[in-house]
Amino acid sequence: MRLKFIWIGIIFAILWSSASAATKFGLQSAQPFVIAVSRFFLASFLMLGVSHGIFRKRLPVGKEWKQLIIYGLLNISIYLGLYVLAMQKIAAGIGSLGTATNPVMISFISTLFLGQKMTVKNIASLLLCMAGVFVAAYPLLENSYASTDGILILLASMLSYSVGAIYYARQKWNDLNTLTINGWQTLLGGIFLLPVLLFTYRHEQNSWDYRLIGSVVWLALPVSIGAVQCWLWLLTVNPLKASYWLFLCPVFGFIIASITLHEPLGIYTLMGVMMVVAGLYIIQQQHTVKK
DSSP: HHHHHHHHHHHHHHHTTHHHHHHHHHHTTOHHHHHHHHHHHHHHHHIIIIIIIIIIOOOTTTTHHHHHHHHHHHIIIIHHHHHHHHHHHOOHHHHHHHHHHHHHHHHHHHHHHSOOOHHHHHHHHHHHHHHHHHHHHHHHHSSSSSHHHHHHHHHHHHHHHHHHHHHHSSSSOTOOOHHHHHHHHHHHHHHHHHHHHHOOOGGGOOOOOOOHHHHHHHEEEEEEEEIIHHHHHHHHHHHHHHGGGGGHHHHHHHHHHHHHHOOSHHHHHHHHHHHHHHHHHHHTTTTTOOO
16 A cells, blocks of 8 residues: 555656646637636546546535535635736746645644644655755746735645645545546636636737647647546645655756746756655654554
8 A cells, every 4th residue: 555655656746746747838829717717627627527427426425516616716716726827927846835834734624623733754755855945946046027915815725735635635525436527626726717717808818829728729639637536635645744755846846847848857856756755754754544
């Protein structure tokens, strides 16, 4: 189980961290909510088609609909709606860096409101991972553009993501399949953003070229489906330990942004990777992952 947890965590981090660069490409051809809503509808239709049409999984019932609505608002509408807005104002690497604030927020919220205990190893791992992320980010922060309002919007989106992660982990989903959960929360989140899209839409600012289509397809398939399925599984196993995989997202994000967007990458990134891996090793060794 431990090895499976590690491999799924790495796959999640790579796929999730690619979202920043993919979003930046899409923003060259379209408004942010055009990208977001198109992504959510494509991903949700595919997931629900597979879940209910092929696998014949059951539909949500009773209070599960309420849980899906709340989770969809937190994890899709608010989080990704704000995230795509922030990406208009900040570099892709800094967008990935924002992901690293989630373990801090999740740990803080869990300690403050849920009575979760923070051990010495938790704190050591947290500090080492945070330090590694900022070391890796140093060249990017020194050379790239980021506005104050862009960073604030990014942090607000991460807060919603953290609350959503805790909410999901604390709900009883009974035997509802994770693909079904992901499909419905994505569809509901997209529906909630439709009024915002219609209000802000400007035809002349959108062109369905290869950049927009490629961005939407990548964000829908590897990110909204692949990465989120990995994330939901990690949360089911251990929500606190799952949050630490978010520290790897900026590191992979820097590498992807360097290759695709030519953002700086060098010795600081290597040092940061080593520090993040060390921090993850500490937290992974604390306990055997529960089945």
